[in-house]
Amino acid sequence: MKKIGVLYGMENSFPMELVDRINQKRIDDIRGESLLTGAFRMDTPPPYHLIVDRISHDIPFYRAYLKNAVLHGVQVINNPFWWSADDKFFNYALAAKLGVAAPKTVMLPHKDHPPGTTANSMRNLVYPLNWDEVFDYIGFPAFMKPHLGGGWRNVYKVNNPQELWEAYDKTGDLGMVLQESIDFTEYYRCYVIGREQVHVMLYDPRQPHEKRYVQGVDVTTQPLYGRIVQDCLTLCRALGYDMNTVEFAVRDGVPYAIDFLNPAPDADRHSVGEANFEWIVNAMAGLCVERAQSGPAPEGEYHWGRYLAGLQRV
DSSP states (O other): OEEEEEEOSSOOHHHHHHHHHHHHTOOTTEEEEEOOOOSOOTTSOOSOSEEEESSTTTOHHHHHHHHHHHHTTOEEESOHHHHHHOOHHHHHHHHHHHTOOOOOEEEEOOSSOOTTOOGGGGTTSOSSOOHHHHHHHHOSSEEEEESSOOTTTTOEEESSHHHHHHHHTTOTTOOEEEEEOOOOSEEEEEEEETTTEEEEEEBOTTSOGGGOBOOSOOGGGSTTHHHHHHHHHHHHHHHTOSEEEEEEEEETTEEEEEEOOOSSOOOOHHHHOHHHHHHHHHHHHHHHHHHHHSOSOOSOOOTHHHHHTTOSOO
């Protein structure tokens, strides 16, 4: 029996429905279930052929479990090693290298010293920072946001240097990026599953959370649909993510990749809407069964690591 384990936290609708949808396929040697573990040994493989990870970014214990699972040949969606290595600033730089439009972005030093460090730890840092050089490159208005994290936490829109410094003072030891603001006319959020399937959704981040997914619009007829799909595939194939969302803000007919570090994307029925929920559950259930029926996890997958090694196609 090949078991598919779903690892999750506070969310309810997606994990349970995914397990049910896998089991509804009634494939004799495949069963989906909620993952269950206690303390685990380094020399003992978990009892799963494939694991879907929805929570390890918040729980280091689970991240350790998944890395050990990969070591024993278990397939994990998404790969915890790539996820651990990734950050938003690198994503933007990679997008630019791959020819995907991305906003101009600068990585800022920590406002406060990280724990366990002092001013002497920062002796390689230019001080004072050349803020004029940063402002000339980015312009205003701009967005400042953590290079790790999500959910619109600790995100600031700043319209001038004074507002930036006031916001910067609140960031503590977080690593922050400063990014040009894209004054968009359209905005899209896209599910990408298995680095092959793309579901494009019209999205409005200016609305309350429960109203952001715009219903009743056939996005496949939009002029930028083909480019958005291709950019989604380019990014997720490079990043190695089998479950992700990619967000685009459209300015002057150009879709700018705004956010694509979402390996455990929102998939709640009540926020994404019934049609989008059905798509993501069916796509993920199909991917899980397909991967569970395949052999062990492939070795030597480098994804963006191949690009760093000098290969131009990833």
